[in-house]
Amino acid sequence: MFSLVIEDTNTNVRDIPVEDFQKTVVDYILSGHTLMNVDTFEKDRAISEIAEAAETVDRQICIWSISQGWIDQNGKSVSWAKIKPTAPVEDHISGIMSFPNDVICVLRDFGVYMQSSTYPKHDIVIGWLDDLRRVMSSVSQTVIFVGPGFHVPQQLLHDITQVDFNLPDNEQIEERIEFVCSNVEKADGSKFKVNPEIVPHIIDACRGMTAAQVADRVSLALRKHKGLDEDSIQTIIREKASIIKVSGLLTYIEPPEGGLANVGGYDALKQHVKLDKPCFSNEAREYGIEFPRGVMLVGISGCGKTLLSLAIASELGLPLISMDVGNLMNKFVGDSERNMREAIKMIDNIAPCVLQLDEIEKGFGGAGSTDGGTSSRVFGTFLTWMNDRTSPVYLVATANQVESLPPEFCRKGRFDEIFGLDVPGTDERSEIFNIHLAKRSRNPEDFDLAGLSQKTDGYTGADIEQIVKLGLKISFSNGGELKTEHLMEATSEIIPLSKTEEQRIENTREWCAKHAKAANPKEKATAVKVGGSRRNVSLN
Numbered sequence: 001m002f003s004l005v006i007e008d009t010n011t012n013v014r015d016i017p018v019e020d021f022q023k024t025v026v027d028y029i030l031s032g033h034t035l036m037n038v039d040t041f042e043k044d045r046a047i048s049e050i051a052e053a054a055e056t057v058d059r060q061i062c063i064w065s066i067s068q069g070w071i072d073q074n075g076k077s078v079s080w081a082k083i084k085p086t087a088p089v090e091d092h093i094s095g096i097m098s099f100p101n102d103v104i105c106v107l108r109d110f111g112v113y114m115q116s117s118t119y120p121k122h123d124i125v126i127g128w129l130d131d132l133r134r135v136m137s138s139v140s141q142t143v144i145f146v147g148p149g150f151h152v153p154q155q156l157l158h159d160i161t162q163v164d165f166n167l168p169d170n171e172q173i174e175e176r177i178e179f180v181c182s183n184v185e186k187a188d189g190s191k192f193k194v195n196p197e198i199v200p201h202i203i204d205a206c207r208g209m210t211a212a213q214v215a216d217r218v219s220l221a222l223r224k225h226k227g228l229d230e231d232s233i234q235t236i237i238r239e240k241a242s243i244i245k246v247s248g249l250l251t252y253i254e255p256p257e258g259g260l261a262n263v264g265g266y267d268a269l270k271q272h273v274k275l276d277k278p279c280f281s282n283e284a285r286e287y288g289i290e291f292p293r294g295v296m297l298v299g300i301s302g303c304g305k306t307l308l309s310l311a312i313a314s315e316l317g318l319p320l321i322s323m324d325v326g327n328l329m330n331k332f333v334g335d336s337e338r339n340m341r342e343a344i345k346m347i348d349n350i351a352p353c354v355l356q357l358d359e360i361e362k363g364f365g366g367a368g369s370t371d372g373g374t375s376s377r378v379f380g381t382f383l384t385w386m387n388d389r390t391s392p393v394y395l396v397a398t399a400n401q402v403e404s405l406p407p408e409f410c411r412k413g414r415f416d417e418i419f420g421l422d423v424p425g426t427d428e429r430s431e432i433f434n435i436h437l438a439k440r441s442r443n444p445e446d447f448d449l450a451g452l453s454q455k456t457d458g459y460t461g462a463d464i465e466q467i468v469k470l471g472l473k474i475s476f477s478n479g480g481e482l483k484t485e486h487l488m489e490a491t492s493e494i495i496p497l498s499k500t501e502e503q504r505i506e507n508t509r510e511w512c513a514k515h516a517k518a519a520n521p522k523e524k525a526t527a528v529k530v531g532g533s534r535r536n537v538s539l540n
Contacts, residue, residue, distance in 0.1 A: 021046075021165055025053040025144075029104070032137040033161050035129065037145040037152070039338070040165040042210045046146050047073070047106055049165075054104050059140070062099070064092060065108040089113045090121055093128040101139045111150035126153050133159055151335070167349040168214065173206045174199065176214040184222060198228050205236040208350035213243060237319065244321070244350075249343040251322040253356070259315035263308055264435050264461065265428030269295070269419050269519040273312050276416070280316070280352055280392055292416055294355075294395030298402045298516055299421030300505050302462030302497055305398035306358055308421075312396055313354040321347060322356040325363025328378065336374050340381045352392035360397045361404045379406065386414050401504075402511055410515060419519040420512025423460055423498055423505075428520055429453040432461050433487075436468040448484045455491050458498035467491050 028036055038046050047063060051073045054061045062070050062078045069085030069092065070078045083095045096105055112118040113125050132143065133156075145160070152160050168176065177199065184192035206214045217239045221232035241252035256262060260270045276292040278284060295312075297305040313320035328339040347355055357363075364379050386395070395415060399405060410418060424432060430453040434444040456464060470490035475482040498505055512518070 021163070022049055022053040022056070024163055025050055026057055028161060028163065029053070029057055029059065029142050033142065034133050034136040035143050035145075035156065035160045036163050037150050037160050038163050038165045039148060039150050039342075040146065041148045042165065042167075042212070043108055043146050045211055046165050047108075050104065050106060050144060050146070058102070059142075060100070060103045061106065062103060063106045063108065064110075070095075088121070089119070090124045090128060093125055093132070096132055096141070096143070097135075099141065101141065103140075104142045104144060106144050106146055109147035110145050111147060114153050115151055122153075126155050130155060130159075164345070166345065167208060168206075168211050170203050170207075172211060173203045173209075173214055176211050177202055177206075177218055180215050180218045180222070181228075192222075192227070194228055198230075198233075201230075201233050202228060202236065204352075205233045205240065208346055209240060209243060244346070247342075247346065249323075249328060249339055250346060251324070253310065253313075253320040253322055255310050255314035255318075255320050255354075257314065258311070260311045262311045262314070262435065263304055264432035265424045266304070266308065266419075266421065266519040268517065268521050269297075269308070269421075272417055272419075273315055276394070277316055280318075291352075291390075291392040292394055294393075294397070294415050296395075296397045296399065296410065296415045296418040296516075297421055297519070298399050298418060298508065298512055299519075300423075300460070300497060300501065300508055301400050302460035303421040303423065304461045305400075305421060306356075307461070309354070309356045309358070309396040309398065312394070313356075316354060316394060318394065319350065319353045320356055321350060321353050322358065323347075325357070325360070325378070325382075328363075336378050337381055340378045344382070344385050347393055348389070348391040352394075354394045354396055357395065357397040359400060360409075361399050361401050364405060364409060379409075383408065383414075400508075403507065418516040420509075420516035421519045422509065422512075423458055423496075424464075425520060426453050426457075429456050429459065429464060432464045433468070436465050440468065440472065442482055446483075447487065452484065452487055452491070455488060456496075459491075459494070459496040460498070463494055463496045466494055470494065 025036070038050075040046050051061050061073055062081065063073065064070050066089070067085070068075075069083065069087075070081035072078055080098075080100060081095065082098070083092050099105065114122050114129075116122050119125065129143070132141075136142065144163075177194070181192055181194050186192055202218065206217065209217065217236045218228070220239065221228060221235045224235055225232045237252075241254070244250050244252045260273060263270075272295065279289050279292050297308060299305055310320065323343060328336055328343060347353065364375070364382075397415070402410065430449045433447070433449050433452050437444045437447060456467070459467070467487055467490045470493060471487040472482055474489055475486040478486075
């Protein structure tokens, strides 16, 4: 049995320095910026870094919270702050006027006091901040807001400087792992030692978490599995899925086992992905190969685009993160752009991963046409990241109506390749029947797959799956085992999309012919024998 003791509460604890963050804060302080915002859930870690930055420029620091009022970094009351903790918020802000020179005032979770919906006297608070802004730089004072979900009021839109505070990097995550494990004892009283070979995999599983979340999830894995092993990694990954889901910005999807074998056909696309697979390694970097950028899949509904994104993640052995652009949009000014930046930051921290952008035209189609330009700005933020990203994020974007997307999204360089997905050919339909029958514990060799493939010309993979499902229902109702005739009967009941959406399919084919590579190459024509009759030659 393990004994796990965690004494660190993350308060006033110096983590491994975020040098870029500290340097940025120092630069803004010394250049006279008076209002800054650090939008983060890691308030204690951010304040600890701000305190270290303040020390390098010989500035005092005081911290305000609604529960304690003004305190120093050691948690003691500030002698020169004469305001009682229970005083109204606006009094605490106006009191900054009497603070000494060369002081940094950190305001925790202050955003709610600047909104009409959450604080009745928000206008007074904003007014005082505006007054402070005009005089603070002359006395070397700075206000830094720290906390998540900060809404910049319109009156201060051009006066508050945003400072990014990244989630823990690999070194910081490793430090948290070491910290947790240093307090673990085995049943015999000896210290628990981590297998160094498992640590890089634990770090990969923890990417995208805060320092506190890393400590919590590693502690949980230790408790459940009495050590850190492969099962511990899976526990951490499942926990991370719930963390990502709570954010409301992204969704973690567990890829199915089997890789690209789960999908029938699309040989050209499969070959492309298999070439990309080894290119995420350090050996590939040393060889001069850049991280693969991903693919865009264009085709009608039912041709397997979403299934392919799952299969690609499984084949590459990477976590699959789904982004719903519609969920990122918000009615508050600037929130949609902030949500996109936050999602991008989270993706970069989770990488390497596969990012699924399903039916991307629903999020970016007609960007900016009806919402005052909000979607255009969000689209521009995402497009810039697509272009400039250096993190190993493999994009898989799918589109049904690609014509509605802005042309710049589909230009060369955004993706390594754009693939056009058409309805499956004869051999591919046979392969799809094979997959769906085997998936339901039926032996494909017991069925006339060639006959079924011939009968389903123009059917998509989704249509064929429905045929198998309906065939099972028919055979079950008849009290017998599934046979070819049941599938033939089901085929007559399913109307393929190629008949109900002929014009849309033709439009998509025309677009793909000009802009995309065929995911399923044309089937080879059957070889024709030349010569007519047999010729017998005797050498006797």
